[in-house]
Amino acid sequence: MSHARTGKIARAPFEVRKHVNEIIRDGFPAKRVIAYLDSVGIHGVTELNVSHWRDGGYQDWLAEQSRLDDMAAKREFALEIVRQNEGSKLQEATLHLAASQLYEALTDFDVAGLKELLADKPENYADIVNSLAKLSKGALEVEKYKDLAAERVLDAAVRKKADEINKSDRSNADKIAAMRRELFRSVDELQKSGAVKIPKA
Amino acid sequence: MKREEEIRKEILFQLYAVRPLALTPDRISRDATKQRYDYTASDIRREAEFLADENLIVRVNEPGTTAVMYRIHAAGVRHYEQNLAA
Numbered sequence: 342m343s344h345a346r347t348g349k350i351a352r353a354p355f356e357v358r359k360h361v362n363e364i365i366r367d368g369f370p371a372k373r374v375i376a377y378l379d380s381v382g383i384h385g386v387t388e389l390n391v392s393h394w395r396d397g398g399y400q401d402w403l404a405e406q407s408r409l410d411d412m413a414a415k416r417e418f419a420l421e422i423v424r425q426n427e428g429s430k431l432q433e434a435t436l437h438l439a440a441s442q443l444y445e446a447l448t449d450f451d452v453a454g455l456k457e458l459l460a461d462k463p464e465n466y467a468d469i470v471n472s473l474a475k476l477s478k479g480a481l482e483v484e485k486y487k488d489l490a491a492e493r494v495l496d497a498a499v500r501k502k503a504d505e506i507n508k509s510d511r512s513n514a515d516k517i518a519a520m521r522r523e524l525f526r527s528v529d530e531l532q533k534s535g536a537v538k539i540p541k542a
Numbered sequence: 543m544k545r546e547e548e549i550r551k552e553i554l555f556q557l558y559a560v561r562p563l564a565l566t567p568d569r570i571s572r573d574a575t576k577q578r579y580d581y582t583a584s585d586i587r588r589e590a591e592f593l594a595d596e597n598l599i600v601r602v603n604e605p606g607t608t609a610v611m612y613r614i615h616a617a618g619v620r621h622y623e624q625n626l627a628a
Contacts, residue, residue: 355623401628412559441563441611
């Protein structure tokens with residue numbers, strides 16, 4: 342949208358516009374919108390005003406919601422992984438920063454497809470989360486893990502590799518496995534060498 | 543709406559969508575490109591600094607790097623909802 346809308350509904354407060362859009366989305370007629378607007382003190386709106394809004398502002402809202410939902414899903418995925426990993430050990434600000442970095446690293450992934458895959462094969466989710474959860478137990482191990490994981494996540498080369506994996510023709514399951522190898526190879530090597538003992542979940 | 547205002551709107555939209563997470567200018571630029579905007583990371587950085595000076599967003603230093611990320615401030619959320627949201 343390259344200009345601000347100036348119609349009667351467009352000038353209503355954010356929460357009111359949001360509710361109007363929800364009424365329209367739920368399939369209610371214009372009269373229902375007008376009745377709602379009347380109830381919040383916005384009078385004089387006609388069915389034509391609602392019709393114009395349905396063709397304009399409402400369409401903008403639908404497009405915006407689609408994008409918001411997509412980004413929110415990725416945000417929740419990043420937050421979920423960090424929370425599963427670190428639980429309540431981190432301050433909120435640190436957790437958000439870790440999730441921000443994870444979001445940056447993972448955001449080009451097809452989260453919807455990943456969620457679908459994980460819904461079909463929950464053992465894959467358990468594998469990812471358990472790998473993180475195991476590593477989060479034990480103070481020394483956690484510190485070493487965090488340093489390594491942060492180093493890996495921050496590593497530009499890993500991000501480049503993540504892009505390559507994402508754009509490859511592999512299945513989602515293979516992509517997840519490849520990402521895990523990229524992100525936690527150092528941890529796995531340390532574990533194998535015995536330098537770090539990772540408690541069982 | 544002028545180009546710089548469009549860029550600021552896109553920045554606020556993305557930071558609003560992922561709040562309370564922070565994003566780098568590069569990330570914002572890449573997502574904007576997917577929406578067929580031609581905003582470079584440099585454009586984003588410049589306008590993000592403007593928004594930070596207006597206290598609508600805050601700078602966050604990414605640990606371990608010199609990169610700066612941005613996170614939306616409560617005032618930015620209000621500004622977005624009142625003036626920019628569809």
